[in-house]
Amino acid sequence: RKEVEQDPGPFNVPEGATVAFNCTYSNSASQSFFWYRQDCRKEPKLLMSVYSSGNEDGRFTAQLNRASQYISLLIRDSKLSDSATYLCVVNMGTGGGNKLTFGTGTQLKVEL
Amino acid sequence: DVKVTQSSRYLVKRTGEKVFLECVQDMDHENMFWYRQDPGLGLRLIYFSYDVKMKEKGDIPEGYSVSREKKERFSLILESASTNQTSMYLCASPPGTGATGELFFGEGSRLTVL
Numbered sequence: 001r002k003e004v005e006q007d008p009g010p011f012n013v014p015e016g017a018t019v020a021f022n023c024t025y026s027n028s029a030s031q032s033f034f035w036y037r038q039d040c041r042k043e044p045k046l047l048m049s050v051y052s053s054g055n056e057d058g059r060f061t062a063q064l065n066r067a068s069q070y071i072s073l074l075i076r077d078s079k080l081s082d083s084a085t086y087l088c089v090v091n092m093g094t095g096g097g098n099k100l101t102f103g104t105g106t107q108l109k110v111e112l
Numbered sequence: 113d114v115k116v117t118q119s120s121r122y123l124v125k126r127t128g129e130k131v132f133l134e135c136v137q138d139m140d141h142e143n144m145f146w147y148r149q150d151p152g153l154g155l156r157l158i159y160f161s162y163d164v165k166m167k168e169k170g171d172i173p174e175g176y177s178v179s180r181e182k183k184e185r186f187s188l189i190l191e192s193a194s195t196n197q198t199s200m201y202l203c204a205s206p207p208g209t210g211a212t213g214e215l216f217f218g219e220g221s222r223l224t225v226l
Contacts, residue, residue: 004154008152032213033213034213034214042219042220043202043217043218043219043220044155044202044215044217045217046213046214046215049212049213087154087155089213091213100157100213100215102147102154102155102156103154104152104153104154105154
């Protein structure tokens with residue numbers, strides 16, 4: 001079983017739609033969680049951290065379910081510019097990038 | 113604006129050649145990382161360094177070595193390139209210990225080994 005699993009997609013949605021991605025992780029001792037965004041042929045960039053209580057940043061909402069070991073990302077009112085691959089990232093240590101484990105990513109395509 | 117720079121965006125090498133991938137960061141960060149990214153496999157950690165002349169193996173170090181002679185520079189070396197090392201290589205550096213989960217990546221070096 002992969003340490004971090006994501007549905008690769010692609011998710012093809014019309015502009016304005018709401019779309020949600022899930023990600024599961026295997027290590028129950030995982031400490032912190034993140035979503036990264038990667039545009040085609042570009043480097044990944046941090047989108048947002050995921051807090052235990054859930055958190056929102058504009059149209060983006062991230063949630064964590066420790067009991068079921070999954071995190072989610074909800075995008076409301078999708079824009080064409082949201083088209084990208086979204087990487088789920090789990091920090092399985094107490095600190096340090098050396099413990100970051102990346103999912104393979106979920107591809108989102110927002111269409112007119 | 114933070115900057116991680118990888119010297120070569122695209123390289124084509126032959127099997128058996130020695131390959132150097134250079135990475136420079138201008139943020140005075142302690143930690144630096146080398147990943148490779150492959151379709152269906154995601155990003156996998158090759159090596160990392162938390163200080164000058166210090167290095168630690170990541171998840172897939174076989175076939176690679178690294179060098180960190182100066183704080184700002186972290187080099188990935190393929191002693192004898194093989195076709196299975198064809199990949200996108202990404203250098204990254206976190207602020208502080210990296211506990212925030214934020215990694216600043218370079219633009220990547222796409223290596224093709226023929």
